[in-house]
Amino acid sequence: MTDAARPDRPTGTFTVKRGLAEMLRGGVIMDVVDAEQAKVAEDAGAVAVMALERVPADIRRDGGVARMSDPALIEGIKAAVTVPVMAKARIGHFAEAQVLASLGVDFVDESEVLTPADEAHHIDKWAFEVPFVCGATNLGEALRRIAEGAAMIRSKGEAGTGNIVEAVRHLRSILGDLRRITTADATERYAWAKELQAPVGLVQEIAETGRLPVPLFCAGGIATPADASLVMQLGAEAVFVGSGIFKSSDPGRMAGAIVEATAHFTDAGLVAKVSTGLGQAMAGQEIGTLGVHLADRGW
Amino acid sequence: MTIGLLALQGDVREHAAAFADLGESVRAVRSPADLPGLAGLVVPGGESTTLSLLLGSSGLFEPLAELLVGGLPVLGTCAGMILLAGEVLDGRSDQRRFGVVDVTVRRNGYGRQLASFESELDVPVLGGGPLPAVFIRAPVVEAVGAGVEVLATLPGDGARAVACRQGRVLVTAFHPELTPDRRLHRLFVEMTKEERR
Numbered sequence: 001m002t003d004a005a006r007p008d009r010p011t012g013t014f015t016v017k018r019g020l021a022e023m024l025r026g027g028v029i030m031d032v033v034d035a036e037q038a039k040v041a042e043d044a045g046a047v048a049v050m051a052l053e054r055v056p057a058d059i060r061r062d063g064g065v066a067r068m069s070d071p072a073l074i075e076g077i078k079a080a081v082t083v084p085v086m087a088k089a090r091i092g093h094f095a096e097a098q099v100l101a102s103l104g105v106d107f108v109d110e111s112e113v114l115t116p117a118d119e120a121h122h123i124d125k126w127a128f129e130v131p132f133v134c135g136a137t138n139l140g141e142a143l144r145r146i147a148e149g150a151a152m153i154r155s156k157g158e159a160g161t162g163n164i165v166e167a168v169r170h171l172r173s174i175l176g177d178l179r180r181i182t183t184a185d186a187t188e189r190y191a192w193a194k195e196l197q198a199p200v201g202l203v204q205e206i207a208e209t210g211r212l213p214v215p216l217f218c219a220g221g222i223a224t225p226a227d228a229s230l231v232m233q234l235g236a237e238a239v240f241v242g243s244g245i246f247k248s249s250d251p252g253r254m255a256g257a258i259v260e261a262t263a264h265f266t267d268a269g270l271v272a273k274v275s276t277g278l279g280q281a282m283a284g285q286e287i288g289t290l291g292v293h294l295a296d297r298g299w
Numbered sequence: 300m301t302i303g304l305l306a307l308q309g310d311v312r313e314h315a316a317a318f319a320d321l322g323e324s325v326r327a328v329r330s331p332a333d334l335p336g337l338a339g340l341v342v343p344g345g346e347s348t349t350l351s352l353l354l355g356s357s358g359l360f361e362p363l364a365e366l367l368v369g370g371l372p373v374l375g376t377c378a379g380m381i382l383l384a385g386e387v388l389d390g391r392s393d394q395r396r397f398g399v400v401d402v403t404v405r406r407n408g409y410g411r412q413l414a415s416f417e418s419e420l421d422v423p424v425l426g427g428g429p430l431p432a433v434f435i436r437a438p439v440v441e442a443v444g445a446g447v448e449v450l451a452t453l454p455g456d457g458a459r460a461v462a463c464r465q466g467r468v469l470v471t472a473f474h475p476e477l478t479p480d481r482r483l484h485r486l487f488v489e490m491t492k493e494e495r496r
Contacts, residue, residue, distance in 0.1 A: 008454060009416040016415040019435040019477055023344045023378070026308040042391075045352040047308065047345070082391060082406060083346055084436065106412035106436070129413055263307050263353050264329060 012129025017151035020084065020106065020131055021215045024048055024152075024238050028228070028259050029217075031055050031242040034073065035080035041245070044255030048084040048106070050240065051077040056113050056160030057243035057282065060292065066114040068096040074103050086133070091298050092118025094127070101130040107152070110134050110145075112297035113159045113242075122298065125149030135219065137170045137295050139177040140196030143206075144299075146213055147199050153212060155236070156295040157220010160243050162284035164221040166295055167231060171218060175235045182210045220295070223248070223281045225261030225274050232265035247282035254278055300338035300491065303328040305363075307353040309345020309378060313476035317484040331362045339372040339491035342379030344435065344474050347387075347406065350378055351395040360395055367399045372467040374487040380470040381406060381438050388441065400468040401444025402460070408439025418473075422451040422462060425482040432461070432473035440472060464490075 027047025032038040038049045053069045054062065068089055078085050084106035089096035091110055100108050110123050112135050125132040126149035135156035136142035142153045157167030181192055181203060189207055193200035205213055218236035222228055223244040231239060239262055248254040257274035264270045302318055304311050306327035318325050326333060328340070354360040367373055375383040382396055386403040415436055419429035440460040443449060451462040461472040467490055475483040
């Protein structure tokens with residue numbers, strides 16, 4: 001899909017899609033609902049911002065159908081910051097993704113936080129020049145999304161809860177199975193592909209490399225600097241923070257503290273220092289009390 | 300000899316892999332305690348605004364600036380080029396830069412992600428055919444000072460410089476670490492060895 005006038009400069013290749021994902025490693029991607037929040041995020045050191053109408057905690061509270069944001073909001077956020085701007089499309093809603101691509105967003109999140117538009121099909125992400133990130137709860141789901149063209153995988157966690165337990169479950173499941181596959185012999189890899197319901201070629205690739213073919217980030221429930229340190233130590237390569245920043249009592253400080261803790265995730269002394277006197281983190285929710293489990297969306 | 304990789308944010312692992320292929324040892328640099336004894340430094344790709352902030356908060360900016368002004372060989376790719384440049388356009392006004400290579404760069408000058416592209420470059424100093432190059436929201440080199448050697452230009456667009464060298468500073472607008480071709484990293488290793496003589 002290269003510009004006919006520039007055959008010597010192919011755009012939208014998997015290398016450039018995955019390349020942007022690689023550049024975000026070690027950073028924090030922050031949910032923002034307007035240009036003012038986007039500035040706070042960039043000032044605090046966000047590597048990218050995720051433009052959406054309501055943070056997941058509010059989507060959860062309000063109920064109803066959650067959709068792609070108003071383009072005016074996305075344009076306002078694009079104009080306010082110099083870092084990459086991501087935006088969410090509903091699972092399977094390729095027309096929303098087309099709109100986001102036409103707005104020139106840098107990454108599309110095909111997200112379970114919005115209400116799914118298709119009960120059987122995710123978006124064919126190879127059909128787009130814009131890169132996609134998709135959520136996954138386990139390795140099979142991650143590999144199916146990669147087979148569809150995703151250039152980044154994130155844990156789903158349980159968005160809007162301020163509870164890290166689900167993201168930890170997803171990371172441990174994905175990374176644990178990755179480690180097990182590296183010890184599988186050639187015959188066992190076929191059985192793994194069957195068990196994971198994933199393409200055998202991708203299973204063979206991860207058996208050789210020991211990692212996903214695209215970066216693995218953590219999302220869902222991160223509310224403190226120590227949460228970020230935890231998931232980075234578990235093997236996440238960067239973090240998304242949704243409600244955790246702008247539902248805290250001092251968003252600018254919380255954002256900066258999570259950036260520091262993500263960059264220096266093995267330095268407990270530094271995490272302690274940036275965690276000191278931060279004010280209230282967002283109020284959290286027990287997973288058992290939830291009416292809707294967003295992570296169950298997608299297949 | 301050990302090459303330091305600034306490891307605050309960005310694609311550090313790819314640079315480590317490139318030097319491992321060349322048999323060179325590397326050390327992650329996250330605090331001033333990681334600086335002594337380095338033969339060279341790499342400022343990787345990433346977000347230059349985030350890297351600028353973390354360079355300040357980690358206490359690395361001042362001692363690194365001193366080492367670079369003192370002649371420590373340095374390779375900067377994409378965001379790394381922005382942090383090493385003398386002048387930055389379209390950056391944040393509070394963005395730190397080392398100013399050790401006399402180029403003026405425009406952040407995201409080729410456009411947003413949808414304009415990111417691959418190309419093949421003629422880099423005479425490397426020899427051996429075209430160099431594959433990946434440009435991700437890349438900076439444009441708008442002006443080059445008299446003391447700067449342009450190692451490669453991008454065809455079209457007035458043949459803009461995309462790889463430059465000035466003394467012990469090597470900068471690229473693209474990401475040599477994202478492709479398996481190791482010639483540019485080898486050139487940098489040679490620069491660190493010349494320095495030791």
